[in-house]
Amino acid sequence: MDLNETIEGCKKMDRKSQEELYRHFYPAFFSLCKRFFADEHDILTALNNGMMRVFKHIHQFDAAKGDFFNWSYTTIRNAAIALINERKTIVTLEIKESHTEAFSYNPFHDHEWSDIYWYLGRLPSNTRYVCTLYYLEGFSIKEIASAIDMKEGTVKWHLSECRSRLKAIFENQKLNSGE
Structure with a gap:
C-alpha cells in the first residue's frame, strides 16, 4: 500500500481508498480505543467515529507538519474522549x-x-x-x-x-x- 496514494484517494472520497486506509490502521487504532473502553461495542464506536472524522477532515492533513499516523491517532483519541463525554456519569468526589x-x-x-x-x-x-x-x-x-x-x-x-x-x-x- 502506498500511503500517499491512499490518502489522495481518500481526499477524493474514493471508498476503496477509505477501506484500505481503515484496514491498514485498524489494529493500532483498535488498541488505542481499547485503552479507554472495555466493551467491544464502545471500542468500535469510538474507532468508527474517529475514522469518520479522519475521512471528513483528511483534506486538513499537511504532511509538512507531521506524520499521518500521528495526525489520525490524535483524531481517533479525540473521538474516544468525545464518546467518554457523551456517556460519562457525573461524579463529584474530591481528594485531599x-x-x-x-x-x-x-x-x-x-x-x-x-x-x-x-x-x-x-x-x-x-x-x-x-x-x-x-x-x-x-x-x-x-x-x-x-x-x-x-x-x-x-x-x-x-x-x-x-x-x-x-x-x-x-x-x-x-x-x-x-x-
Missing part, C-alpha cells in the same frame, strides 16, 4: 492534597499491553478514562479535567482510586502466584 504523591508512580510501568488491557478492564469506567489519559496518553491533570469536563480534584481522586485498586490486584496476584 495530601494524597497527591500517588501521581508520580505509574502502575503500568512493568507490564505488557495485554496485561494493561486486562487491568484497565477491572476499573470503573470513569476511573479507567482518567487512568488512560494520565498514565498512557501523558495528559496532565489539568488537561484531563478540561478534556472530559471534570474538576481537577475529581481527576485526582480517580487517579488515587486507580492506584489503590491496581495495587490490590497486584498484591492479590502475588499472593496467588506464591511470590
Whole structure:
C-alpha cells in the first residue's frame, strides 16, 4: 500500500481508498480505543467515529507538519474522549492534597499491553478514562479535567482510586502466584 496514494484517494472520497486506509490502521487504532473502553461495542464506536472524522477532515492533513499516523491517532483519541463525554456519569468526589504523591508512580510501568488491557478492564469506567489519559496518553491533570469536563480534584481522586485498586490486584496476584 502506498500511503500517499491512499490518502489522495481518500481526499477524493474514493471508498476503496477509505477501506484500505481503515484496514491498514485498524489494529493500532483498535488498541488505542481499547485503552479507554472495555466493551467491544464502545471500542468500535469510538474507532468508527474517529475514522469518520479522519475521512471528513483528511483534506486538513499537511504532511509538512507531521506524520499521518500521528495526525489520525490524535483524531481517533479525540473521538474516544468525545464518546467518554457523551456517556460519562457525573461524579463529584474530591481528594485531599495530601494524597497527591500517588501521581508520580505509574502502575503500568512493568507490564505488557495485554496485561494493561486486562487491568484497565477491572476499573470503573470513569476511573479507567482518567487512568488512560494520565498514565498512557501523558495528559496532565489539568488537561484531563478540561478534556472530559471534570474538576481537577475529581481527576485526582480517580487517579488515587486507580492506584489503590491496581495495587490490590497486584498484591492479590502475588499472593496467588506464591511470590
